[in-house]
Amino acid sequence: MWEWDLDLCAGEYDGHWETLSEEECERANKFRFERHRRRYVAGRGELRRLLGRYLALAPSEIILRYGSDGKPFCATQPAEWTICFNLSHSENMAALAISNGFEVGIDVEQFRPIEESLPLEVFSVQERAQFTALPDAERQNVFFESWARKEACLKALGTGFILPPTHFEFDLSVHGDTTPRLVGGEAEEAAHWRVLALSSSPACAAAVAARRTNWSIVNMN
Structure with a gap:
């Protein structure tokens, strides 16, 4: 990386x-x-x-x-x-x-004000309930962490953005490295995925994703 x-x-x-x-x-x-x-x-x-x-x-x-x-x-x-x-x-x-030998996706999101409609577009019903229950002070970080995860997964999937962000659903209470809770509504498919968090800058959220579990990040800088 x-x-x-x-x-x-x-x-x-x-x-x-x-x-x-x-x-x-x-x-x-x-x-x-x-x-x-x-x-x-x-x-x-x-x-x-x-x-x-x-x-x-x-x-x-x-x-x-x-x-x-x-x-x-x-x-x-x-x-x-x-x-x-x-x-x-x-x-x-x-x-x-x-x-x-395998497709990978990465996404970087600078923290910025959240547009009112974005949570409706990005989150599933269950994710939205978790997000709404968060204190205001935590919402920005959680939103962009979730967005980076979803974008990275969609890019790794290789289908572009034909699928909506809700195709990948996460537990918003889990921070850092994780696995989707559901992919296309299926827990079995979610188990094939691994999403790793990047924390190189306090001003942004970033994630790397792949549809395989036996990989790790090697920082080359």
Whole structure:
């Protein structure tokens, strides 16, 4: 697992820009604000650099494709290799999970005011009851911890966001590493999942998820 700050200096920005594909450059140029463009370039450029370290390739030689669900994958690896990855960013923080042989999902959520409608969209009926019973002082942390878990699971599932966040249901009283209580309403399916919490910054919640139980996080920074 890798983490980095997207607000890079000019020299690093220029170096990352040179490694991007034509499509990525076009997308970068569509950002209205310079800060957002620079963060996008820093995210994609560093992703390419890190994948290149694993594959012994220059960052510009990395070919990124997209599955039918829109999830990116690396098309530049030997046939016998199965490197999977997932990138997430929130404000200036980026986090990358790389795995060997199984799909992985990661999500980072900066703490911010909770929009009134969001708990209704994110939580199941049972989760919503737990959330409503929480003291006001605890709600922000619990909400974004839960959101990061669900997003990470959906990204690991590889189906994009066709499924609603309520597809994965958690016990909101459990903090840190956990397993979903239900997946698609089934406890048996939930037992196949593992969700690990990241605590690198007090200003955000983050989680890594995979549909397997025998894995752990190795911090590479």
